[in-house]
Amino acid sequence: MSSPVLISLDAMGGDHGPPVVVAGVRDYRKRHGGEGVRFLLHGEESAIRAELTRNALGDDVCEVRHTDKVVAMTEKPAQAMRRGKGSSLWNAVEAVKAGEAGAVVSAGNTGALMAISKLILRMSAHGLERPAIVASWPTLRGVTAVLDVGANVESDAEQLVEFAIMGEAFHAAVHGGDKPTIGILNVGSEDMKGHEEVREAARILREGGFGLAYKGFVEGDDIAKGTVDVVVTDGFTGNIALKTAEGVARFISALLKEALTSSVPARAGALLTLPALRRMRQRIDPSAINGGPLLGLNGIVVKSHGGADAKGFGNAIRIAVDLARSDYLKKVSESLNRLTVVLEQPAAEDAAMETPQ
Amino acid sequence: MSSPVLISLDAMGGDHGPPVVVAGVRDYRKRHGGEGVRFLLHGEESAIRAELTRNALGDDVCEVRHTDKVVAMTEKPAQAMRRGKGSSLWNAVEAVKAGEAGAVVSAGNTGALMAISKLILRMSAHGLERPAIVASWPTLRGVTAVLDVGANVESDAEQLVEFAIMGEAFHAAVHGGDKPTIGILNVGSEDMKGHEEVREAARILREGGFGLAYKGFVEGDDIAKGTVDVVVTDGFTGNIALKTAEGVARFISALLKEALTSSVPARAGALLTLPALRRMRQRIDPSAINGGPLLGLNGIVVKSHGGADAKGFGNAIRIAVDLARSDYLKKVSESLNRLTVVLEQPAAEDAAMETPQ
Numbered sequence: 001m002s003s004p005v006l007i008s009l010d011a012m013g014g015d016h017g018p019p020v021v022v023a024g025v026r027d028y029r030k031r032h033g034g035e036g037v038r039f040l041l042h043g044e045e046s047a048i049r050a051e052l053t054r055n056a057l058g059d060d061v062c063e064v065r066h067t068d069k070v071v072a073m074t075e076k077p078a079q080a081m082r083r084g085k086g087s088s089l090w091n092a093v094e095a096v097k098a099g100e101a102g103a104v105v106s107a108g109n110t111g112a113l114m115a116i117s118k119l120i121l122r123m124s125a126h127g128l129e130r131p132a133i134v135a136s137w138p139t140l141r142g143v144t145a146v147l148d149v150g151a152n153v154e155s156d157a158e159q160l161v162e163f164a165i166m167g168e169a170f171h172a173a174v175h176g177g178d179k180p181t182i183g184i185l186n187v188g189s190e191d192m193k194g195h196e197e198v199r200e201a202a203r204i205l206r207e208g209g210f211g212l213a214y215k216g217f218v219e220g221d222d223i224a225k226g227t228v229d230v231v232v233t234d235g236f237t238g239n240i241a242l243k244t245a246e247g248v249a250r251f252i253s254a255l256l257k258e259a260l261t262s263s264v265p266a267r268a269g270a271l272l273t274l275p276a277l278r279r280m281r282q283r284i285d286p287s288a289i290n291g292g293p294l295l296g297l298n299g300i301v302v303k304s305h306g307g308a309d310a311k312g313f314g315n316a317i318r319i320a321v322d323l324a325r326s327d328y329l330k331k332v333s334e335s336l337n338r339l340t341v342v343l344e345q346p347a348a349e350d351a352a353m354e355t356p357q
Numbered sequence: 358m359s360s361p362v363l364i365s366l367d368a369m370g371g372d373h374g375p376p377v378v379v380a381g382v383r384d385y386r387k388r389h390g391g392e393g394v395r396f397l398l399h400g401e402e403s404a405i406r407a408e409l410t411r412n413a414l415g416d417d418v419c420e421v422r423h424t425d426k427v428v429a430m431t432e433k434p435a436q437a438m439r440r441g442k443g444s445s446l447w448n449a450v451e452a453v454k455a456g457e458a459g460a461v462v463s464a465g466n467t468g469a470l471m472a473i474s475k476l477i478l479r480m481s482a483h484g485l486e487r488p489a490i491v492a493s494w495p496t497l498r499g500v501t502a503v504l505d506v507g508a509n510v511e512s513d514a515e516q517l518v519e520f521a522i523m524g525e526a527f528h529a530a531v532h533g534g535d536k537p538t539i540g541i542l543n544v545g546s547e548d549m550k551g552h553e554e555v556r557e558a559a560r561i562l563r564e565g566g567f568g569l570a571y572k573g574f575v576e577g578d579d580i581a582k583g584t585v586d587v588v589v590t591d592g593f594t595g596n597i598a599l600k601t602a603e604g605v606a607r608f609i610s611a612l613l614k615e616a617l618t619s620s621v622p623a624r625a626g627a628l629l630t631l632p633a634l635r636r637m638r639q640r641i642d643p644s645a646i647n648g649g650p651l652l653g654l655n656g657i658v659v660k661s662h663g664g665a666d667a668k669g670f671g672n673a674i675r676i677a678v679d680l681a682r683s684d685y686l687k688k689v690s691e692s693l694n695r696l697t698v699v700l701e702q703p704a705a706e707d708a709a710m711e712t713p714q
Contacts, residue, residue, distance in 0.1 A: 139608065153544060220599065220603070225607075236552065244578065259636065265632075270626065273617055276617065
C-alpha cells in the first residue's frame with residue numbers, strides 16, 4: 001500500500017494559494033502518514049519556500065518548480081487554454097502527462113483546469129465532451145459517489161454507462177468499496193420510468209457484461225439513504241441535486257441555530273448538546289469530503305474546492321494518492337474498451353428483427 | 358374572501374379513507390374557519406356518515422353521494438381510466454366538470470387521479486402531456502412553488518413557460534405572493550448556461566410580454582434560500598430535486614436524533630431544547646405544506662399525499678379553497694392564450710434574418 005508516488009500540486013490555485021496548499025500537505029501527512037508520498041509544487045518559488053519553512057517540510061518531501069505565471073480564478077476556459085501555457089496549473093498537469101507525477105491536485109479555476117487537463121491529457125472516455133466531476137456524498141451508510149455533478153449538461157446512454165464504469169472504479173479505489181453497487185438516478189424504480197437515455201443506459205449495464213454490480217434505478221431520496229455506492233446521472237440533474245442538497249442542509253442548519261438560541265433554556269440545553277452536535281457536524285463536514293476527481297482523462301486530476309482549508313486540501317491529496325496507487329486507470333480503460341465493443345454490436349432486439357423469418 | 362364554494366372530496370382515497378378525509382374537513386374548519394365552504398363527499402355512505410357523526414359535522418356542511426366503487430391505490434392509470442367510471446375518485450372529479458364544485462381534493466392514486474382528471478376536465482395547457490405537479494417548498498423566506506415535480510419527464514421550452522405561468526398564478530392565489538418572482542432552475546446563472554430548452558424558455562419569458570416578474574436562471578441552492586417565489590423545471594429534474602431534498606432532511610434528522618441521545622449531558626440538553634426544536638419542526642412539517650395541485654387542467658384538482666393525516670388533508674382543502682376563490686383559472690387561461698400568440702410569431706433573430714439586406 002505504500003509504493004512511492006509523486007503528487008503534482010498547483011501551489012497557486014484556489015482562493016488562498018501557497019499557505020493553504022502547503023498546510024494541506026502537512027495536514028495530509030499528519031492524518032494519513034503519507035509514507036512514500038512526495039510532492040512537486042508549481043508556482044512562485046519564494047512564496048512556496050516561505051510556507052515550506054513555516055510548515056517544517058523539507059526537500060525530501062517537497063520539490064519546488066518555479067513559475068510566476070498564474071491562471072486567474074475568473075479566467076474563461078478558452079482564454080486559459082490560449083494563455084495558460086507555463087502557468088502553475090498548466091505545469092502541474094503536464095507533470096502527469098510526462099509520467100513524472102502519478103496525479104495532480106489543483107484548487108484553481110474549475111473551467112480552466114478542465115479545459116487544460118483535456119488538452120494536455122486527452123479524454124479516455126470517447127463519449128464525453130468534458131471530464132465528469134464526481135461528488136462524494138455522506139450518507140447513512142458511508143459515502144456514495146454521485147456523478148456527473150456538473151460538466152456534461154446533456155448525457156446520452158453511452159455517457160451514463162461511462163459514468164457508471166468510472167464511478168465504480170473511483171469508489172473502489174477511494175472509499176474502499178468492495179464491489180461497489182451502482183444505480184441510475186430516475187423518477188421511479190420501474191423499468192419503464194424516465195426518458196430514453198436512462199432506459200437505454202440501464203439496458204447496456206444489464207446486458208453489457210461489464211461485471212458491475214448494477215442494481216437498477218434509484219430515486220432522489222436513495223442518495224442520502226446510501227441505497228447504492230455509486231449514483232449515475234447526467235451533469236444537469238446531478239449538479240441540481242447536489243446544490244439542492246447543499247441548500248437544504250444550510251436551511252436546516254440555520255433553523256437549528258435559530259432554535260438553539262431562541263430562549264434561555266434552549267441556550268442552556270444547546271451548551272450541553274454542543275459536543276454531540278460537533279461530532280454530528282464532522283459527519284457532514286465539507287472538508288472531510290473535499291476533492292472531486294475529473295474522471296474520463298488519461299491521467300488523475302483532482303479538483304479541490306477553491307475555498308477549501310488545509311484539512312480540505314489535505315483530503316483532496318488523499319483522494320489523489322489513493323487513485324494513483326490503485327488500478328483505477330487500468331480498470332477504467334479495460335471497461336471502456338469493452339463498452340466500445342458492446343456499442344458496436346447491434347442491440348438484441350435489432351438483431352432479432354434482422355433475422356430472416 | 359368568503360364567497361360560497363363547494364369542494365368535492367374523494368372520501369375513499371388515500372391510505373386511510375373516510376376517517377382521515379372527514380377529520381381533515383374538521384381540521385380545516387378549526388384552523389381556517391371555513392365560512393361559506395361546503396363539501397360534497399363521494400364514497401361509501403355508511404362509512405362516511407359514521408365519521409361525520411364522530412366529527413360532529415352536519416348536513417349544512419357536508420353532503421354525501423354514495424358509491425361503492427373505489428379505485429385501488431395500486432391500479433395502473435390505464436386500468437383506472439377504463440374501469441374507474443362511477444368510482445369515488447371519478448365522481449369527485451366529475452362534480453367539477455359539471456360546474457357543481459369549485460375544486461376537487463383526492464388522496465387517491467396519483468397516476469389514476471391524473472389520468473381521470475385529464476380525461477374528464479381536459480388540459481388547458483396545450484403543450485403538456487400530463488398535468489404538472491407543484492410542490493410548496495419551505496424556505497428561509499417563506500414558501501417557494503417548485504414545478505413540475507414529476508409528471509412531465511421531458512419538458513420543452515413551451516412547457517417550461519406554461520409551468521411559469523401556472524406557478525405564478527398558483528403562488529399568488531395560495532401563498533399570497535404579490536407579484537411572485539420566477540426563476541428557471543439551471544446549472545449556473547449566466548445566459549449561456551444549460552441546455553437548449555431552458556435557454557429558449559428564458560428567451561420567451563423575457564420577450565413574451567406576459568407581465569411576469571421573471572428573474573432569470575437560479576441554481577439548486579436557491580430553492581431553500583427562497584431566492585424566487587416560483588422555481589420552474591422539467592418533471593425529471595424537479596422530481597429528483599424534491600426527493601433528494603427529502604432524503605437530505607431525513608438524513609440530518611437521523612443524525613440529530615442520534616447526537617441528542619448519544620450521552621447523558623446531550624440527553625439533558627435535548628430536554629431543554631425540545632420546545633424550540635418542536636417549533637423548528639413545524640416550519641418543515643410535511644402536513645403544513647401538504648396538497649399539490651395538478652396544474653394545466655380546465656378545473657382545480659388538488660392531490661393530497663396518500664399517507665397524509667387530518668392536518669395534512671385539511672391543508673390540501675385550504676389550497677383547493679384558495680384556488681377556487683381566486684382568479685387562478687382566468688389568469689392562467691389569459692396567459693396561455695398569450696403564449697399561443699407568442700409561439701406563432703417568429704423569434705426576433707429569425708425575423709431579422711429574413712429581412713432583405
